[in-house]
Amino acid sequence: MNFKLTEEQELIRKNMREFAAKHVDPIAVEIDENSRHPAELFQKLAEGDWLGMPIPIEYGGAGADYLTHIIAVEELSRSCASTGFTVSIHVGIASMPILLFGNEDQKKKYLVPLAKGQNLGAFVLTEPGAGTDVMAATSTAVLDGNEYVINGTKTFTSNGPTGGTYLVFAWTDKAAGRKGMSAFVVPREAPGMRAGEHFKKMGLRSSQTSEMIFKDCRIPKENILGQEGAGMAMAMTGFDHGRVGIAAQSVGILQAALDESIRYSKERVQFGAPIARQQAISWMIANMATDLSAARWLTYHAAWLKDQKQPFSKEASMAKLFAAEAAMRHTVKAVQIQGGYGYIKGAKVERLLRDAKITEIYEGTSEAQRMVISGNVLR
């Protein structure tokens, strides 16, 4: 067993920490308050190759392993969970399926600009009536000559208003059940596709989320990813990758909650001593540090399995489930430790608490993760 990161991974973590302190921390409160997508920040992320880390160099990426990407998402999320998430979704769930299932032409045309950060990727599956129950989706794609025609309404699409390349899932043969869904790469300029208004959310506010409306959206038939009917399996593979990213985002939130709790409890004096000396507080921090460590190693293990080319679906779900629930549990405590000061807008813990909640919901709710895990262990 070897729990040591490589020297490159350690350096990349430090570099991302420095990047986040220099470019993300100063704007994190503002982009949250204004629900603003910081395009200028993503330009800088692209320049540092942070938007295509695990994509091979020949496809415009940095050629890092998945674990290295995960460490960067964690460090970025420690400063701003919205930014960390946008990177995670762009890489893990939007770009990775094109790398894994796309043909050479699709990779050259769509993956290279994604990996270089020239545009953002989005994963377009959820519908108003189809969340965890993916089979309830109703969007369709019908072949008409040399084009597929997509119709339907999608929702909660992250990077919807700001995306450039959309991975869209629709039925090509509803009667075929799970084998009837297909995946398509749809460029922003495709006629008939439109992003709705950016939703105003409780947390994760600078990440842009919207409906995606497809009205006779026509795309060339070569934009299908793999074969007709392979979409569902691709979506699940996308989720496996994406969930490790959400776990990393949750770990970043947890680390920030711990950083904030340690800092505040050592400074805040009540009853003549720093509150860190009160057992009520120090035990909260002990629990936080313990769950952080557990969440981090579950996450790194899932990423490591992926890098070893071993199955990691169950481990990705476990990491995401545990890290997300721990982030929720402990950001509540982090606000409690800071009392009234932690409840005021602009306090970092207040933002962490609002940002943590979504990690239990998207890319599979905690309940959906338990379905995946129990399905694996009860087999």
Next chain:
Amino acid sequence: MPTIIACFKWVVDEAYIRRGSSGELDFSSVDFKISEYDRNAIEEAVRLKEAHGGKVIAVTVGLPGATKGIKDALSRGCDEAVFVADASFENLEPSQTAEILAAVLRSRIPDFDLIVCGEGSGDLYAQQVGARLAEHLAIPCVSFVQKLGMDGGTLTADRKVEQYTEITSLPLPALVTVLPEINSPRIPGVKDTLTASRKPVATVKKDELPAVGEPRLRTIGLAAPRMDRTCEKFGADDAEVTRFADALRKKGVIR
């Protein structure tokens, strides 16, 4: 095409030093980093290369475990590195480090044009290595440099001296020690870090060097500074405000 040497020291990252219960320093879980001002030295060397061509060779003297530091330096734009490593190099004195660097440069890179060092290291900040190295090599040395320019065989270096700026001009080869305001070091991109280990690194062992002089300093003890804080509360009425002003006067804060 100039050959520029950037010297750096791989030092303990002070953020990881803990204070033990009796004031002793706990180094048990420290990480290391390129000394802050040496990052400016590397950055300046790389910027000069980007403007004038040539190459940058990073040189460090340290423990054999400092391989991460070499990769860090190479990821910042240096083209090659010379790593002078030995297990006995943990607490070298500035005079010893300067001797070693001089021997390595004389034997391995005698045709250098410019040496850039940080003004002082992040741990000792003795400001000795640069000046001593220049003396060993018998080349001009300018310290406290906040701006550098290179034109053919001539270097211009702006020195920060108290509230003045001294503008100096000197022939190459030369050595400068730089201040942090000279530049803002780049944050290496992911590819820069991942490809750093493909760049050439020459490792020099202790037995390839002439014997180094004996240490002249002895560390007797190392302890965290103690900062005593007192807290006195004052009220808001006139008498209390007078008492507050008196207290400040007594402490010499106001006159």
